[in-house]
Amino acid sequence: MSILVGKETRVVGQGITGNFGSLHARKNIEYGTSYVAAVTPGKGGQQFEGSIPIFNTVHEAVEKEGANTSVIFVPPPFAADGILEAIDAGIELVVCITEGIPVRDMAVVKDALSKSRTRLIGPNCPGIITPGVCNIGIMPGYIARPGRIGVVSRSGTLTYEAVFQVTERGYGQSTCIGIGGDPINGTSHIDAIRLFNEDPDTEAIIMIGEIGGTAEEEAAAYIKEHVNKPVAAFIAGMTAPPGRRMGHAGAIVSGGSGTAEAKVTALKAAGIAVSETPSEIAETLFGIYTPS
Amino acid sequence: MNIHEFQAKELFADFGIAIPKGVAAKSADEFESALKQLPEGPVVVKAQIHAGGRGKGTFTNGFKGGVHVCKDKASALEAARSMLGNTLVTHQTGPEGKVVKTLFFNETCDIKKEYYLAITLDRGSSRPVIIASTEGGVDIETVAAEAPEKITKVFIDPAQGLQAYHKRKVAFGLGFSEKAQLKQMDTLLTGLYRLYWEKDASLVEINPLITTPEDRIIALDAKVGFDENALFRHSDILDLRDLDEEDPKEVEAGRHGLNYIALDGNIACLVNGAGLAMATMDIIKHFGGNPANFLDVGGGASEEAVTEAFRIILSDPKVEGILVNIFGGIMSCKVIASGVIAAARNVDLKVPLVVRLEGNEVEEGKALLEESKLPLTPASSLSDAARKVVAEVAPSKQ
Numbered sequence: 269m270s271i272l273v274g275k276e277t278r279v280v281g282q283g284i285t286g287n288f289g290s291l292h293a294r295k296n297i298e299y300g301t302s303y304v305a306a307v308t309p310g311k312g313g314q315q316f317e318g319s320i321p322i323f324n325t326v327h328e329a330v331e332k333e334g335a336n337t338s339v340i341f342v343p344p345p346f347a348a349d350g351i352l353e354a355i356d357a358g359i360e361l362v363v364c365i366t367e368g369i370p371v372r373d374m375a376v377v378k379d380a381l382s383k384s385r386t387r388l389i390g391p392n393c394p395g396i397i398t399p400g401v402c403n404i405g406i407m408p409g410y411i412a413r414p415g416r417i418g419v420v421s422r423s424g425t426l427t428y429e430a431v432f433q434v435t436e437r438g439y440g441q442s443t444c445i446g447i448g449g450d451p452i453n454g455t456s457h458i459d460a461i462r463l464f465n466e467d468p469d470t471e472a473i474i475m476i477g478e479i480g481g482t483a484e485e486e487a488a489a490y491i492k493e494h495v496n497k498p499v500a501a502f503i504a505g506m507t508a509p510p511g512r513r514m515g516h517a518g519a520i521v522s523g524g525s526g527t528a529e530a531k532v533t534a535l536k537a538a539g540i541a542v543s544e545t546p547s548e549i550a551e552t553l554f555g556i557y558t559p560s
Numbered sequence: 561m562n563i564h565e566f567q568a569k570e571l572f573a574d575f576g577i578a579i580p581k582g583v584a585a586k587s588a589d590e591f592e593s594a595l596k597q598l599p600e601g602p603v604v605v606k607a608q609i610h611a612g613g614r615g616k617g618t619f620t621n622g623f624k625g626g627v628h629v630c631k632d633k634a635s636a637l638e639a640a641r642s643m644l645g646n647t648l649v650t651h652q653t654g655p656e657g658k659v660v661k662t663l664f665f666n667e668t669c670d671i672k673k674e675y676y677l678a679i680t681l682d683r684g685s686s687r688p689v690i691i692a693s694t695e696g697g698v699d700i701e702t703v704a705a706e707a708p709e710k711i712t713k714v715f716i717d718p719a720q721g722l723q724a725y726h727k728r729k730v731a732f733g734l735g736f737s738e739k740a741q742l743k744q745m746d747t748l749l750t751g752l753y754r755l756y757w758e759k760d761a762s763l764v765e766i767n768p769l770i771t772t773p774e775d776r777i778i779a780l781d782a783k784v785g786f787d788e789n790a791l792f793r794h795s796d797i798l799d800l801r802d803l804d805e806e807d808p809k810e811v812e813a814g815r816h817g818l819n820y821i822a823l824d825g826n827i828a829c830l831v832n833g834a835g836l837a838m839a840t841m842d843i844i845k846h847f848g849g850n851p852a853n854f855l856d857v858g859g860g861a862s863e864e865a866v867t868e869a870f871r872i873i874l875s876d877p878k879v880e881g882i883l884v885n886i887f888g889g890i891m892s893c894k895v896i897a898s899g900v901i902a903a904a905r906n907v908d909l910k911v912p913l914v915v916r917l918e919g920n921e922v923e924e925g926k927a928l929l930e931e932s933k934l935p936l937t938p939a940s941s942l943s944d945a946a947r948k949v950v951a952e953v954a955p956s957k958q
């Protein structure tokens with residue numbers, strides 16, 4: 269019923285003993301997500317929420333508790349180090365929520381990822397949820413319900429918007445992934461769409477993009493070539509002025525490249541249904557897809 | 561974060577990059593002593609503002625050009641006096657222009673040929689890329705569109721760093737082959753890459769890079785931007801920030817942890833989340849309105865954040881209506897509604913306010929909005945909200 273996270277997911281929380289991290293880790297645990305360890309250097313030997321062991325290193329969390337997935341709430345100056353440590357410890361999936369990691373640090377992380385088997389989601393993302401089973405990150409669990417629509421998005425609240433529209437119509441999601449708004453991220457639109465395409469329990473896909481870079485254009489070409497599941501898309505930033513970073517570090521039109529128009533044109537040319545407004549994302553999908 | 565050309569050139573000098581001799585001055589009193597530090601003969605006077613297109617710009621007092629090549633120091637002094645304190649309008653400043661507060665005096669260089677050289681992030685490969693072109697002094701985007709074969713791109717593996725072969729590839733790509741030239745290019749690229757990497761630059765650009773008749777390679781211009789997320793580890797760079805070059809509303813928003821960008825429309829929006837904020841601007845436009853700003857109040861949308869956001873929005877005299885669009889994910893819509901109500905009271909709101917709440921405990925949140933007796937219009941969906949705010953603002957424009 270899902271991609272990347274499910275019943276086998278054993279989470280280690282890096283930096284979840286801080287205010288923000290602990291709030292969301294608790295919510296994830298209430299949702300039913302299996303947190304097996306926490307890592308806060310210097311707090312090794314203590315316990316999180318009275319029962320989850322805290323370690324000084326990610327390696328210990330892997331060796332002693334069998335953690336296979338990490339969620340990172342570490343502050344920006346130290347977050348890349350946290351990701352590199354998780355990669356070194358052999359974590360399969362790292363979900364990095366942290367916003368504001370320097371690009372230079374992420375260039376080094378990206379290089380390390382290419383030499384490892386670790387997948388990174390984010391940074392600067394809301395996380396990933398397989399409804400009813402596993403919620404890692406800051407997404408509000410109640411907006412999603414189990415179903416067969418895969419959702420991938422660069423934006424947090426815009427993801428909630430799309431997920432909520434699907435849920436309100438009585439349908440659900442296989443998995444929802446926020447890939448984050450930074451110029452360098454671990455998992456791209458294409459990566460997520462490939463996984464949804466290969467997942468027998470995902471019937472249709474919603475892709476939400478925004479200005480900056482060419483990830484949506486590349487995804488459009490991939491979808492045209494490889495995907496026969498219905499895909500609906502929305503692109504934010506039609507009215508964004510060139511040369512300005514629109515909140516997300518990666519959301520910038522520079523040198524005439526990365527415009528919303530170019531993305532919408534590429535998506536339409538690939539036969540993807542593009543929603544005109546953020547209010548009609550689910551409606552656009554159900555215009556081309558009848559759930560089984 | 562951007563810096564001025566004279567600051568960028570100081571950094572260039574620190575990193576061993578050859579530049580023309582130059583001195584910056586911020587007041588008329590300093591002009592003569594600044595000029596004394598340059599050799600006799602012609603002088604280039606350059607207005608220091610962050611926008612490009614200075615040479616072709618015009619001052620609001622009618623004086624033409626923000627870059628002047630003067631035959632001697634006396635005429636340089638005269639040109640500098642005409643520019644200081646006046647407003648320069650270029651194709652990048654917008655019609656309001658930028659006040660020139662610093663002049664940069666440079667010795668002139670004889671030019672044999674102009675080139676383009678830059679280092680930035682290539683998003684596709686997530687690696688630094690050196691971009692070099694034999695077409696200097698023109699926009700690199702124009703060259704990329706019209707003569708891409710004249711551009712050499714060299715990608716750097718961040719783990720390996722800049723290697724000698726990278727530097728040779730760039731130098732040969734620009735047509736340099738003599739030993740003395742290759743040596744200068746090696747020094748130049750070493751310094752430029754170190755500056756890019758060590759100072760967390762987002763862009764280092766030399767346009768034009770020139771050769772002189774004596775075959776010296778010199779950075780005639782300098783443009784450097786920095787990754788704002790990395791400024792915490794570069795207090796020296798943060799000191800170079802010139803707040804006069806930024807929109808005061810944007811600076812104020814930044815102080816309160818809000819992300820605000822001024823636009824030229826009349827419908828302000830206040831949204832949580834960057835993607836949803838952009839989408840809200842788009843939907844206002846879709847229904848025939850014009851967004852006045854981008855504003856992301858962050859995930860929580862607390863009363864303090866919303867109050868400050870209202871203050872900043874309302875300091876823009878063009879604003880004739882406000883659309884609040886909040887998706888209450890983790891936080892209850894009740895809390896958000898209370899915050900919006902308190903904030904609206906704090907700022908004594910006089911323009912139409914349309915509020916769209918969605919998410920956690922939305923019905924309770926909407927009820928609070930209605931009980932508030934504030935002149936606000938609740939909306940049931942984002943489309944509904946956009947239609948309503950456009951309709952409320954439209955009549956006042958006629």
